[in-house]
Amino acid sequence: MAFRQITAIIVGCLITGLSHGQDEGTVVKKERIERDKGIFLGGGVSIAAGSNLGDYSTGINFEGGFNKRVNRVFSIGGSISYVKFAYDPEVLTTKPDPSGQGLPPDFYYDTTLPLSSVSEGYFLTLNGGDVSIISLAANLKLNFVPVKDNSVVSVYAFAKPFIASSTVSSISGTAEYIYYDGTDWVYDATGDVSGTYDSKSSITGGIFLGPGIEINPAKPISIFVQASFGYTFPMEVVSTRSYGNDFNDLAANNFPLSSLGFTSINFAAGISFNID
Numbered sequence: 329m330a331f332r333q334i335t336a337i338i339v340g341c342l343i344t345g346l347s348h349g350q351d352e353g354t355v356v357k358k359e360r361i362e363r364d365k366g367i368f369l370g371g372g373v374s375i376a377a378g379s380n381l382g383d384y385s386t387g388i389n390f391e392g393g394f395n396k397r398v399n400r401v402f403s404i405g406g407s408i409s410y411v412k413f414a415y416d417p418e419v420l421t422t423k424p425d426p427s428g429q430g431l432p433p434d435f436y437y438d439t440t441l442p443l444s445s446v447s448e449g450y451f452l453t454l455n456g457g458d459v460s461i462i463s464l465a466a467n468l469k470l471n472f473v474p475v476k477d478n479s480v481v482s483v484y485a486f487a488k489p490f491i492a493s494s495t496v497s498s499i500s501g502t503a504e505y506i507y508y509d510g511t512d513w514v515y516d517a518t519g520d521v522s523g524t525y526d527s528k529s530s531i532t533g534g535i536f537l538g539p540g541i542e543i544n545p546a547k548p549i550s551i552f553v554q555a556s557f558g559y560t561f562p563m564e565v566v567s568t569r570s571y572g573n574d575f576n577d578l579a580a581n582n583f584p585l586s587s588l589g590f591t592s593i594n595f596a597a598g599i600s601f602n603i604d
Contacts (some may be wrong), residue, residue: 363602370598382565387413400474405467407455415457458565463492489538494563499525534560
């Protein structure tokens, strides 16, 4: 399902919840939840998703924040989160193998040429390039069934729009030149190039959307598990898919970064401390 469709569904649910919450507010004034504030901590794994997200696969996420129940179906709050994705050279685009020589996917060549005309390329080795994102989010949480003091399980949806600081760690790289002599691929060290790229930070934003389940939501301590779809507006990442076949240009630009929108699927579990 497309990002816009997912966003429309979640936002629609939240709007419906707000309307329902306003109607219910007059009903539950005499029966508020005893513990309507919570401080939570959680963490889990994040998986990069999409067709071109740079060379990243699985990362980690941590989050801490607070929630305040407006009524038995709707809560608001805020949180700070940390997500990190390590550069993963195995997430390289597999290209057709020129001449059928069994070359691995980290072999780069001019893809604008017919395969039969490819006679040179390079093997790329990069170190560094990890991406970390620290974000501040507003939490909007909708319980599908009104929470009571004796509720055992609560199923909810949430939306977390955020602003963030994204950082790419410093990069060093080497491109080893190789050419085809008509019968075999031959290394030529005189064509090798190397370069470095300093760590870089930028300000961006985005949103997390998803469902969750909370156990004993109105007790002093509750446990939750949740999944989310995250989208971060364009930020700097390592994307070797964008590299061409000009070795000298590659080195001169120090193995450049690409500005790409970043999507992820996130899974987390945590604990909430609920107070009056």
